[in-house]
Amino acid sequence: MTEHEHEREHVRVAVIGSGFGGLGAAVRLRREGVTDFVVLERADSVGGTWRDNSYPGCACDVPSHLYSFSFAPNADWPRTFSGQEHIRAYLENVADVFRIRPHIRFNSEVKMMTWDAERLRWDIETTAGSYSADLVVSATGPLSDPKVPDVPGLDSFPGKVFHSARWDHDYDLRGKRVAMVGTGASAIQIVPAIQPDVERLTLFQRTPPWVMPRVDRPISAAERAVHRALPFTTQARRGLLWGIRELQTQAFTKRPNELVLVEQLAKKNMARAIKDPALRARLTPDYRIGCKRILLSRTYYPALARPNVDVVASGLSEVRGSTVVAADGTTAEVDAIVFGTGFHVTDMPIADRVVGADGRTLAEAWQGGMQALRGSSAAGFPNWMTVIGPNTGLGTSSMILMIESQLNYLADYIRQLDVLGGRVALDARPSAVSAWNRRVQDRMKRTVWNTGGCTSWYMDASGRNTTIWPGTTAEFRKATRRVDLTEYEVVRAKTERKAEVEAEVASA
Numbered sequence: 001m002t003e004h005e006h007e008r009e010h011v012r013v014a015v016i017g018s019g020f021g022g023l024g025a026a027v028r029l030r031r032e033g034v035t036d037f038v039v040l041e042r043a044d045s046v047g048g049t050w051r052d053n054s055y056p057g058c059a060c061d062v063p064s065h066l067y068s069f070s071f072a073p074n075a076d077w078p079r080t081f082s083g084q085e086h087i088r089a090y091l092e093n094v095a096d097v098f099r100i101r102p103h104i105r106f107n108s109e110v111k112m113m114t115w116d117a118e119r120l121r122w123d124i125e126t127t128a129g130s131y132s133a134d135l136v137v138s139a140t141g142p143l144s145d146p147k148v149p150d151v152p153g154l155d156s157f158p159g160k161v162f163h164s165a166r167w168d169h170d171y172d173l174r175g176k177r178v179a180m181v182g183t184g185a186s187a188i189q190i191v192p193a194i195q196p197d198v199e200r201l202t203l204f205q206r207t208p209p210w211v212m213p214r215v216d217r218p219i220s221a222a223e224r225a226v227h228r229a230l231p232f233t234t235q236a237r238r239g240l241l242w243g244i245r246e247l248q249t250q251a252f253t254k255r256p257n258e259l260v261l262v263e264q265l266a267k268k269n270m271a272r273a274i275k276d277p278a279l280r281a282r283l284t285p286d287y288r289i290g291c292k293r294i295l296l297s298r299t300y301y302p303a304l305a306r307p308n309v310d311v312v313a314s315g316l317s318e319v320r321g322s323t324v325v326a327a328d329g330t331t332a333e334v335d336a337i338v339f340g341t342g343f344h345v346t347d348m349p350i351a352d353r354v355v356g357a358d359g360r361t362l363a364e365a366w367q368g369g370m371q372a373l374r375g376s377s378a379a380g381f382p383n384w385m386t387v388i389g390p391n392t393g394l395g396t397s398s399m400i401l402m403i404e405s406q407l408n409y410l411a412d413y414i415r416q417l418d419v420l421g422g423r424v425a426l427d428a429r430p431s432a433v434s435a436w437n438r439r440v441q442d443r444m445k446r447t448v449w450n451t452g453g454c455t456s457w458y459m460d461a462s463g464r465n466t467t468i469w470p471g472t473t474a475e476f477r478k479a480t481r482r483v484d485l486t487e488y489e490v491v492r493a494k495t496e497r498k499a500e501v502e503a504e505v506a507s508a
Helices: 002-008 020-031 084-097 188-192 221-229 231-253 258-273 278-283 300-304 349-351 399-420 429-443 471-477 493-506
Strands: 009-016 036-038 110-116 123-124 129-138 159-163 179-182 201-202 307-312 316-320 323-326 331-333 336-339 382-385 424-428 488-492
Touching: 002 316, 009 020, 009 123, 020 036, 020 084, 020 382, 020 399, 020 471, 036 129, 110 349, 179 188, 179 331, 188 201, 188 300, 201 323, 231 258, 258 278, 258 300, 258 399, 278 300, 278 307, 300 307, 399 424, 399 471, 424 429
Parallel strands: 009 036, 009 129, 129 382, 159 336, 179 201, 179 336, 201 307
Antiparallel strands: 110 123, 123 129, 316 323, 323 331, 424 488
């Protein structure tokens, strides 16, 4: 054993990330009796995307009682749709209540994970030390690495530039001329939050979103008292919210034409705030509602109608000094540029840092598109699982439901390893991954995400939807309830295989 290996801390499980996925995995491990694990977190606190996204107006577009763990209900959500600070506080509380903090290694960004076929373990290099683990749970999340477009001249812009997920709170936007690039879920919250304070706001819109009103309100002290005194009422509220969204999913996945009625409601929502026919035309999408995520806001359209806001129906194409230029030639003088341009979802940077059994990185294995068995296991990467993996995203409900389903799969995965005994690993069979992916893509063909006529971040570079789950959360939970060993190759350490062969020879 080398000196370097002596310094490497070995654990049974290494969890990467401490957002909802990572904390959920840590809690599930403890509940399964596994305490020999670490949570490797690149930042100095928990929270994942709810730590990184702290822009003005940041809030969730899923109801609070559904956007929380079933095993950690919160009777004290202050609003029906909670803000970033409340969700982050909830995750901090989960880390405390379930005694996860002793397992967390902060400021430990994973630089490389390499599969050691001899020892059947993962060797992990971080910015704060080295580890090895029998099993890796990658919970880095798809909304963790901001994507900023390569705009000519941006490097020479004399003003302030930042992404919505890296908000510069030291920079005061009051009285400034601001360019907001993008019209996704972050932008529609930022725009109404900063519009009253800025001198002028120029919104660069490549594609208009469909926007429905967010029915948000404070949850009264009386309601919270009832939830605390009678916990079943919290579960009932959660169950009702879940059931409604399960029913809605049918239109998105099987009957997209039924969404025409929803489009009419969205158009009426716009007409109430946008009286200018020309502006209304620029803000009206030309694709089926639901093809991109339906956004929720009561304040976005009213903000766009204010006299200090310009909507440019074109993307940002160039920066010339302090002048920003749209693809249609429109120009504006600005002091700051804020990018609300999303994240690396179908090309997650973590994939470049995972080296599998054949020496290829996960990014190389996924060069033709991401795919993983039941959204969790990639062929050629033994004892490596991902939470919120390929085709586990949702366009209609709460991702926490999908995360908990994958945690069920993780728990059974560990049980199967225990039953098999010894130094053992499970490697998803390529045929099983292909069969699963084929079924998913076949179901995807009739969904609104594939037929709605839009280009969305759900699609990868080849135009394949590798992000969304084309069914209900109940269907996914059923599909991930148990690990089917026939879908995996059981990999034994060479010394154990040799001993088995010698035993068979001796018995013969």
